[in-house]
Amino acid sequence: MTERRYDPVSGEWRMFATRRQDRTFLPPEDLCPLCPTRPGHPPTEVPLPAFDVFVFENRFPALLRQPPAPDVESTDLYPVAPSAGANEVVIYSDDHHLALADMDEARIARIVAVWADRYAELGRRPEVAYVFVFENRGVAVGVTLHHPHGQIYAYPEIPPRAQRELDMAGAHFAATGRCVYCDVVAREEADGVRVVAENASFVAFVPFAARFPYEVHVAARRHAPSLLELTDAERLALAGLIRQVVGGYDRLFGFPLPYVMSMHQAPTDGGDHRHLSHFHIEFTPLHRTADKLKYLAGSELGAGAFVNDTAPETTAGRLRAAGGA
Amino acid sequence: MTERRYDPVSGEWRMFATRRQDRTFLPPEDLCPLCPTRPGHPPTEVPLPAFDVFVFENRFPALLRQPPAPDVESTDLYPVAPSAGANEVVIYSDDHHLALADMDEARIARIVAVWADRYAELGRRPEVAYVFVFENRGVAVGVTLHHPHGQIYAYPEIPPRAQRELDMAGAHFAATGRCVYCDVVAREEADGVRVVAENASFVAFVPFAARFPYEVHVAARRHAPSLLELTDAERLALAGLIRQVVGGYDRLFGFPLPYVMSMHQAPTDGGDHRHLSHFHIEFTPLHRTADKLKYLAGSELGAGAFVNDTAPETTAGRLRAAGGA
Numbered sequence: 001m002t003e004r005r006y007d008p009v010s011g012e013w014r015m016f017a018t019r020r021q022d023r024t025f026l027p028p029e030d031l032c033p034l035c036p037t038r039p040g041h042p043p044t045e046v047p048l049p050a051f052d053v054f055v056f057e058n059r060f061p062a063l064l065r066q067p068p069a070p071d072v073e074s075t076d077l078y079p080v081a082p083s084a085g086a087n088e089v090v091i092y093s094d095d096h097h098l099a100l101a102d103m104d105e106a107r108i109a110r111i112v113a114v115w116a117d118r119y120a121e122l123g124r125r126p127e128v129a130y131v132f133v134f135e136n137r138g139v140a141v142g143v144t145l146h147h148p149h150g151q152i153y154a155y156p157e158i159p160p161r162a163q164r165e166l167d168m169a170g171a172h173f174a175a176t177g178r179c180v181y182c183d184v185v186a187r188e189e190a191d192g193v194r195v196v197a198e199n200a201s202f203v204a205f206v207p208f209a210a211r212f213p214y215e216v217h218v219a220a221r222r223h224a225p226s227l228l229e230l231t232d233a234e235r236l237a238l239a240g241l242i243r244q245v246v247g248g249y250d251r252l253f254g255f256p257l258p259y260v261m262s263m264h265q266a267p268t269d270g271g272d273h274r275h276l277s278h279f280h281i282e283f284t285p286l287h288r289t290a291d292k293l294k295y296l297a298g299s300e301l302g303a304g305a306f307v308n309d310t311a312p313e314t315t316a317g318r319l320r321a322a323g324g325a
Numbered sequence: 326m327t328e329r330r331y332d333p334v335s336g337e338w339r340m341f342a343t344r345r346q347d348r349t350f351l352p353p354e355d356l357c358p359l360c361p362t363r364p365g366h367p368p369t370e371v372p373l374p375a376f377d378v379f380v381f382e383n384r385f386p387a388l389l390r391q392p393p394a395p396d397v398e399s400t401d402l403y404p405v406a407p408s409a410g411a412n413e414v415v416i417y418s419d420d421h422h423l424a425l426a427d428m429d430e431a432r433i434a435r436i437v438a439v440w441a442d443r444y445a446e447l448g449r450r451p452e453v454a455y456v457f458v459f460e461n462r463g464v465a466v467g468v469t470l471h472h473p474h475g476q477i478y479a480y481p482e483i484p485p486r487a488q489r490e491l492d493m494a495g496a497h498f499a500a501t502g503r504c505v506y507c508d509v510v511a512r513e514e515a516d517g518v519r520v521v522a523e524n525a526s527f528v529a530f531v532p533f534a535a536r537f538p539y540e541v542h543v544a545a546r547r548h549a550p551s552l553l554e555l556t557d558a559e560r561l562a563l564a565g566l567i568r569q570v571v572g573g574y575d576r577l578f579g580f581p582l583p584y585v586m587s588m589h590q591a592p593t594d595g596g597d598h599r600h601l602s603h604f605h606i607e608f609t610p611l612h613r614t615a616d617k618l619k620y621l622a623g624s625e626l627g628a629g630a631f632v633n634d635t636a637p638e639t640t641a642g643r644l645r646a647a648g649g650a
Contacts, residue, residue, distance in 0.1 A: 001636045007534035008505050010486070011493040013630070014534045020634040021613065062624075062632045071636070077508055078533045134623030142620025153624055161335070161629030168336040180333050183402055208403045209332035209339045262627025284626060288346065295467025296621050298459030299387075299478055301609060302587025304486030305338070307387045309345040311326045311396070 002062070003070035004156075006079040012160050015062040015083060023060040025144050034091045034147035051094045053114045055152075058087035063153060065125075084127040086154040090114060091147065099137070099148045099256060101246035108239035115152075115263070116227035116235070122154040123268030130155045130162055130267045138258025140286055140293060150261070158267045165264070169276035181278030184208075185219050194316040197244040201230075201237035204245050206316040211300075213288045213310040214257075214319065216245050219280035225266035226279055244323070245283060252322035259285040327387070328395035329481075331404040337485050340387040340408060348385040350469050359416045359472035376419045378439045380477075383412035388478060390450075409452040411479040415439060416472065424462070424473045424581060426571035433564035440477075440588070441552035441560070447479040448593030455480045455487055455592045463583025465611055465618060475586070483592045490589070494601035506603030509533075510544050519641040522569040526555075526562035529570050531641040536625075538613045538635040539582075539644065541570050544605035550591035551604055569648070570608060577647035584610040 001018045024033060036050055037043045046054050057064070063085030074080040092100060092111055100108060119131045135150035136143050158166065172180035188194055188205040196204040196216055204218045218241050224230055230238065249257035262284070266277035288294045288309055299305045326343045349358060361375055362368045371379050382389070388410030399405040417425060417436055425433060444456045460475035461468050483491065497505035513519055513530040521529040521541055529543045543566050549555055555563065574582035587609070591602035613619045613634055624630045 005534035007532065008497065009490055009493060009509065009532075011489065012534075014536060015624075015630065015632045016634075016636065017632060018634060018636055018639075020632070025617070077512055130628075132624070132628050134627050136620075136622040142618065142622045151623060153628065153630070155628070155630060159624075159628035159630040161627065164336065164629070165334055168334060172333065184334065187402055207332065207334075209330035209337075211339060260622050260626050262623060282627065292350070293467065295461075296626075297461040297467045297585050298476060298587060299340075299457070299484075301585050301621075302459050302486065302607065303455075303457050303478065303480070303484035304489070305340065305478070305480060305484040307340045307342065307345070309341075309343060311341065311343055314343075 001071045002064070002068055002083045003072070004081045004083050005072075006081075008077055013081070013157055017060070017062040017083065020060040020062065023144060026139070026146065029096060029146070032096055032145070032147050034089070034145055034149055035096055036094050045089070046091065046094070051091070053093065053111055054091040055088055055114060055118060056091075058089050058151070061087040063087050063155065081156070084156045086122055086125075086128070086152070088118060088122075088152040088154075090118070090133075090150045090152060092149055096147050099246075100135070100242065101250045101256065103243065105236060105240045105243055108242055109236050111150075112227065112235045112239050116230070118152050119227055119265060119268075122152065125154070127156050128154040129269035130158045131265065132159065132162075133263035133265075135259075135261040137261070138256065140258035141260050143258075158269060162264070162267065166267070166273055166276055173276060179223050179276060179278050181219065181280065182223050185221060185278075189221075193313045196248065196316055196319045197241055199237045199241055201234040202241045204241050206312040206319070208312060210308055210312045210315075211306040212284045212286065212294055213308060213315050214249065214285045216283045216319065217280050218242060218245060218283070220278065223275075224279045225274045225277040227265065230279070242281070245319075248319050248322045249283075249285060252318055253287065253290055255290075257285050257287060259283050326396045327389070327393055327408045328397070329406045329408050331406075333402055338406070338482055342385070342387040342408065345385040345387065348469060351464070351471065354421060354471070357421055357470070357472050359414070359470055359474055360421055361419050370414070371416065371419070376416070378418065378436055379416040380413055380439060380443060381416075383414050383476070386412040388412050388480065406481070409481045411447055411450075411453070411477070413443060413447075413477040413479075415443070415458075415475045415477060417474055421472050424571075425460070425567065426575045426581065428568065430561060430565045430568055433567055434561050436475075437552065437560045437564050441555070443477050444552055444590060444593075447477065450479070452481055453479040454594035455483045456590065457484065457487075458588035458590075460584075460586040462586070463581065465583035466585050468583075483594060487589070487592065491592070491598055491601055498601060504548050504601060504603050506544065506605065507548050510546060510603075514546075518638045521573065521641055521644045522566055524562050524566055526559040527566045529566050531637040531644070533637060535633055535637045535640075536631040537609045537611065537619055538633060538640050539574065539610045541608045541644065542605050543567060543570060543608070545603065548600075549604045550599045550602040552590065555604070567606070570644075573644050573647045574608075574610060577643060578612065578615055580615075582610050582612060584608050
């Protein structure tokens with residue numbers, strides 16, 4: 001069963017893909033499906049002896065180009081729709097152990113170029129309303145393959161959190177004539193105390209009302225709706241700041257810090273959102289100390305209200321000192 | 326630092342409470358702060374030799390009756406507010422090992438009576454807009470004390486998820502003249518295939534568009550906005566169905582299944598929501614198989630879009646067979 005179902009209580013579409021239950025789960029290194037295919041061994045996902053960055057369609061997709069017909073009938077109360085869209089995997093390099101945190105800037109910039117390319121390519125498809133680039137890093141956030149990689153979900157609707165942010169940005173724009181994220185960036189630069197690292201084009205900061213203790217946003221200083229509006233110099237600056245942030249995480253904690261990375265870009269549904277969408281990346285590590293996680297439990301999961309046990313100004317200081325800057 | 330901060334990007338208030346970082350973390354059984362105080366031993370949270378159900382204010386609160394002044398100044402872009410409200414702990418019994426799943430109906434009914442009492446009492450406070458009763462069960466969802474207990478957060482605003490559901494229910498009511506959850510209950514009873522257990526007053530089902538594989542909602546058959554509208558007979562029926570659901574979880578998995586339990590009731594902000602709020606409890610276990618969890622990662626955390634690897638009709642059948650019914 002691969003279909004999307006609408007929940008009338010929350011107003012959210014949910015994806016169902018029962019074949020995912022059988023997906024590859026933490027295979028040993030010599031059976032890694034994301035490594036290059038070795039001569040004399042069974043083929044992996046990559047039919048090449050070596051590669052730089054490699055993108056392929058997830059073999060256990062929740063969204064796909066030719067979705068099957070849904071199993072159940074659509075009704076007014078419970079709408080059902082095909083799982084149109086795409087799930088792609090972006091392998092960051094052919095080195096099984098080379099994480100984003102350990103790469104040089106030029107190598108990260110090549111991944112940034114691939115993200116931009118996939119955003120453009122998937123966003124052009126008429127059935128795709130929103131291209132979401134992300135990375136789950138570490139077993140603590142549910143990674144099922146260790147080889148460093150990210151993912152791209154091309155959704156047929158603007159997903160709930162992105163829609164909420166557009167609604168809020170629209171209200172702010174109506175009231176002030178400005179992009180809310182532009183105001184946030186200006187305020188963070190003025191306050192300084194939550195800034196983790198910065199360069200000519202980007203600034204990394206712990207948000208004023210962060211959900212997670214070590215949450216960091218990497219935001220374009222100028223109003224760019226997506227990666228496509230960034231110049232080559234800006235993309236290189238972005239790569240540099242990504243490197244500083246994830247490198248800083250690992251230096252501060254002394255181990256590869258698990259995180260979810262979420263890229264926020266303009267929807268590709270043809271709507272007029274470009275004045276509201278401000279390109280930024282959100283890093284949300286779950287750790288609140290080296291040996292304790294921040295769990296999403298009652299208040300967060302049931303009520304949607306986050307409790308943070310740390311002051312953003314304090315964690316920003318720690319990340320800055322760890323060489324985020 | 327104990328304060329609330331508003332995130333202008335998402336439109337959400339977040340709670341900050343740095344003292345919580347030092348809270349008691351999985352103490353050994355003989356140092357359990359939720360057990361009765363024993364003669365000759367240091368006092369626990371309960372200055373009694375035995376008790377039935379015991380409620381006290383969380384010693385590491387994110388919301389409290391007399392909140393301190395915020396550390397930082399409130400501005401138009403970044404509003405800040407005191408952490409007004411309450412965090413209470415509800416100890417389910419004086420037996421360190423007696424979980425909800427192992428209690429008889431009468432005992433659970435006494436806990437239901439306490440939930441109703443606290444909802445009324447906290448809801449009467451002028452600073453409390455929403456009373457949220459929940460339970461985090463199991464280390465997998467972040468429990469820091471093993472002794473069976475639940476919690477109550479009394480928020481000064483309607484929290485994001487509850488507000489979203491009110492908005493959706495309002496739109497449904499405007500279009501149809503009916504409560505959306507009443508329609509959902511009627512549909513689940515008619516379809517039957519997702520029903521896990523039921524009795525005269527309540528029905529337990531896996532939602533049509535469930536976020537989690539073994540998510541179960543326990544809903545009042547008639548439109549009751551909160552526990553306060555339930556008769557004694559209905560509360561007993563609720564206790565019976567809670568027992569069946571959590572007992573069914575443990576029988577199906579063969580171990581005490583971790584879950585988050587979230588109670589949905591009418592806000593207490595004085596607004597006119599009673600026609601929109603339909604009392605129900607949501608159980609969200611994180612397990613997708615006995616040894617694998619459903620993680621909230623990229624799509625869920627970053628985009629707010631849930632992927633479920635199971636068909637609700639299938640998991641409902643398993644829970645029904647495990648004696649949920």
